[in-house]
Amino acid sequence: MPDFSTFSPLYAAHTLETRWLLFSCDDNLRSTQHLHSLRSAIVFSPLILKFVAGVCRLVVAPLVVLFFLAHKYWKTRITIDAVEKFLQMQQMIGPTRYAYTDIVAVTGHFRDKLGQGGYGSVYKGILLPGDVHVAIKMLDGKSCCDGEDFISEVSTIGRIHHVNVVRLVGFCSEEMRRALVYEYMPHGSLDKYIFSAEKSFSWDKLSEIALGIARGINYLHQGCDMQILHFDIKPHNILLDTNFVPKVADFGLAKLYPRGNSFVPMSALRGTIGYIAPEMISRSFGVISSKSDVYSFGMLLLEMAGGRRNADPNAANSSQAFYPSWVYDRLTKHEPGEISAEMHELERKLCLVGLCCIQMKSHDRPEMSEVIEMLEGSVDSVPVPSRPFFCDDEHSSVVEPYHFLSELTTISEEGE
Template structure:
């Protein structure tokens, strides 16, 4: 019976594959998402679909009855408002730009120009205007006078970010004394002009995209279909002939292609990533990743997680490719990193360009950061000599902005759980970017506490409540604790764990910083001169507030940024911490835990 069984499969499978190929060649049937009709050449993707029925260039995802065109860079993408199939055009909204302007009263803008997020076959219709955002110096503002003042972004009287509309734009048309931040196409009014002060409304109104695809003749389509069916049938017949030979003449116990190549967890990882559809970062084949890294020829670093190599994408961009070790324990961290950082787009968050998942082969493709990680500067012999206090101070504020975005700027709140100098990368301009989201946890924006199955983080930076819940609930303030400890290391120029191991309990690192902060002689032990003592004291002051043992006494990251704007005279001295007293008073700790669970995140 067995030979007949396999011969049946050898006949049935080519027939089934031929039917599938024929269906795919016919294209997708028309459907709808919300009020928008989706038909050829566009097609609606669904993670439950067993196949795709159109070109990947025209894939659309339906989210909450809203059609979304994916972005070619790490981003949410474009909301489709309507499609004109006759004119081969569609009106879309750049979701990231609109969300950032509506959800924040700061002058932050996303780093990607809208045109950079569009690939073939789409191009921006010339009928659109260009909404250009500039960062201007005080001198430029004074020189431009009232005309420039009328275009100031509505995010504070001291804002130096301005907007204006232009019919055509290139770098030579930038205003003197102003750097271009981002260019967004928008539709003008009936007269082809637009009111710049309504920049939020202009972006919300969307802009026009045109598309064009190469025509495929009917004869070519039919020939392609016939060739695919013939090749598929021939390959399937050859395959099952080999299987028959292996089973009945070599007495193999299993079919080689049915051999289990991954455990249930790996299948779950695949399902989780597929469920995100077009919102997941770009996926690369392992062979493509090897080509990007020139077969792993330029190693950048090595750690417990794996090895990082330098690479280059087809468009010339330099990248850092992190290959994870072949082990069972990194699957959850891999999916965490892909899904959490894939949702972000911020100047202080490292960009994830793509990933690879083929069985046990896992890799993450990041933007290349030419100045490496922060730890190699602050732990060096003369850290302040390399960076300078002004740059170190700016790095501290940049990291806080990145955390503010993770905690409050995303659709889903992200708690990083591993903030430390090794996970802060610096680009060519020493702009800090938070990296390594393997331990991150996503939660709803209205959640004030997190449920966890066990502690996570790095010794020396883990908040007390992550280990011992009597201190309080786990929340975004757990990241604030790690950030505070990192601030103190940036000031002290030494690792807090080493200082604890090499000296007595009296030299507990935060106490060492606290004592020098309180002394009249200032920060001589930290190589701080009088000229920059204000910055060093402020970083220390904020760091000591952030590492308060009980999370209810720590500031939120929003409050931390406000503290950077104040003078030292406006700040109160934080209390010196004592672990032992708080551990002994368990009744007090339990009441604190109960109270902190009712305090909302700000």
């Protein structure tokens, strides 16, 4: 047999070479396979992305839409359930609940429209038996979206019985169709009379109306178990019955608070520019309280006395453009004898009480009960108030009020 030991070096070298070749081939094979995998991934990536996009479009998007609709339905259902729960309790102690078909019949299919407001349309109706005339306010979709204003109005005036507060006869609530049924006020709202020369009142009648409004507001503040803050006292929200007895109406913005609680959250910031109290805009003027209604009533009194809106840029005399500023100058820059010659005694009283009510700081204003005492007393018993903030001096008496009102308008619009 041949001795292979002599060939061992050569054999070893051959073996190493063979192994190296095998490893090299294996590495080349792996590199080739990796390259093919990479090419496949590049080729198929767009297809995979298209597949994923298709799945999202066909599956995920409908699920998102369904979730949104379910969430919206759930919120609406909760609102309706909350309103229904409230109304079931209210039925035992409050006004009558009517079906929507009853409302259609009472209004004669909404034939006689009395007016249009920010919260819906008002129609005249007749309740049977008895042929009782009523005014029915149909709340629009915007007012009904959360049910807050509806619950606020029913809860605040549903149990109130006062000669100077409008009476809520009944209501309707079927899903999102809601209506409020009030006693009918044949002479409409106060603004139609005080801003029209054709429908003016005597000073005695104006004073009587002012006193009635003050008593109605005071009842809301002090005569109920819970303090009711109206937050929207203005001529349009004062209704007049057959004998021109005034009644405070429209409680959509009203809020209930425990008596003696002076803190009202800033979320209550709503109202009408020209009547809204300064503290409703900034707490630097004081806390929001019943004094906020006193301010609005003061602006109303001045408009009743002047027979015009407080801010009138078209006034014949620029110094008269802002009535509260102009009338304050009239009351303070003349001798008492001259004032009495120029102004009726009751006009002067209404102006003085109004100026007391519109002091910029809430703590400088009287309570509504004190306002009633001033209106019932003689004009000499009414003190001359301090100069309101916007009546700065005779040179800025016109500029200042417009600057102040524009600030209120801007802040109010930003808060909406």
